[in-house]
Amino acid sequence: MFNFLNTYFPKGIQNALIQIWGLAEFTERYFKEIFKPPYEIKELIRQFFQIGNKSLGLVGVTGFIIGFVLALQAIPTLQPFGATALIPAMISISIIREIGPVITGLICAGKIGSGIGAELGSMKVTEQIDAMEVSACNPFKFLVVTRITATTLMIPLLIIYADTIALIGGYIALSIVSDMSISLYFSQIFDTLTFEDIIPATVKTFFFGFTIGLVGSYKGYTADRGTESVGIAANTSVVVSSLMVIIWDMLAVQLTNILF
């Protein structure tokens, strides 16, 4: 099969195909092993809190600034027409549907993806993964399954949290120019948002989370020998998972447009 590839594809495309194949095999192994006991519950919970805790601050600050700036930008456009009342609807739709998930997804790809890539990469290089393997402790289950599961569940929560803070940031910007009460602000938001806004936007965040965990684990777990490969693992984790977050987002938008 690789001979065939050699003749017809340049090296770059070959590598990309090998990576995609590797990710697919990794995904398959994940779904095989997640349902097989024994379960590493303790490690899963530890990862869950660690991933959440580490990103809470960064994601919160970014979320706040996004909401705040979005409202600030909208005010001068809409205020001359006396349309400030439309601002909650406008910013909530952009935040919930698009900006919140994508920006938070990208931040998590950078922060969490690189962390997983570097951690597993250095465990690989220092033979810790081999040591688990030879003592018959399945390292895939202990290290990979727990991390992918934790990111799949935690990143959607982080995105909901970022969305909420962004909406609050939007209110604070708005309250500088108008005297809209916070309850009116939020009731306007809930009047505007429909299930067609919320459901697809939430579903795609699980894919973001899964991808970030998967790519980071794959890059770390399959790192080469030698310390420089730890850096490479961390770096490519970020690049590949950021790219995949954007691709998932594009697919999600297309799919939503077809379905609804």
Next chain:
Amino acid sequence: MDNSEIVIDIEHLKKSFGKTEILKDINLQVERGETVVTLGKSGTGKSVTLKCIVGLIYPDSGKVNVLGKDIPELTYEELQYIRKKIGFVFQSAALYDSMSVRENIEFPLDRNSDLDKNGITKRVEEVLSDVGLSDSIDKMPSELSGGMRKRLGVARTIALKPEIMLWDEPTTGLDPATAREISNLIVDMQKKYKVSSIVVTHDMICAKIVADRIVVLKDGTYANSGTYDELVKSDDEFVRSFFE
């Protein structure tokens, strides 16, 4: 027929990395309760040979049979089952950085022994005192010295009471007294539990204490073998170079 049992049987093992042929023709039989010491220059493939035995590295060709099973043929589950009976002391210690000394030893015990919580605690304390690390039980690996890390690597492996032990330079970097203690530990395990061992070492004091038989790796194959006393008297210059 004698009633000795071969626990490790390697025949015509070959392994290359890229274009460099590291192992060309490895043949080795280890009997139950026997300790074989491997000598050889740095980078000749001693560690690679050990890794072939536990299935961390797959040979290009040849037979690797451990406890009656052909390692390269096994499924992952079968391999895991065999690995429970094999202990591997890494040259680099390979300690779990994110776990304390105690947790490093508990990790495999939790998953692969029938001991209950009390039993595990007792076993951890027992093996730590065997290697003289009792005082460091709650430290992190990053707080240990090089020699202490090495000893923890040993403790973690012997805690599982394996039938076969593969030691990759267990005494390198240790002071002579501690090196002697580790060597005696290898002999104790052999005497008490009839453990079979392969010991890779450059430390001739250790080799003298533990070896039933010594094999010398050169150019990808075992060029010489014999007991310690036989090899000391060898007129082969390469063999002599290890003893001087």
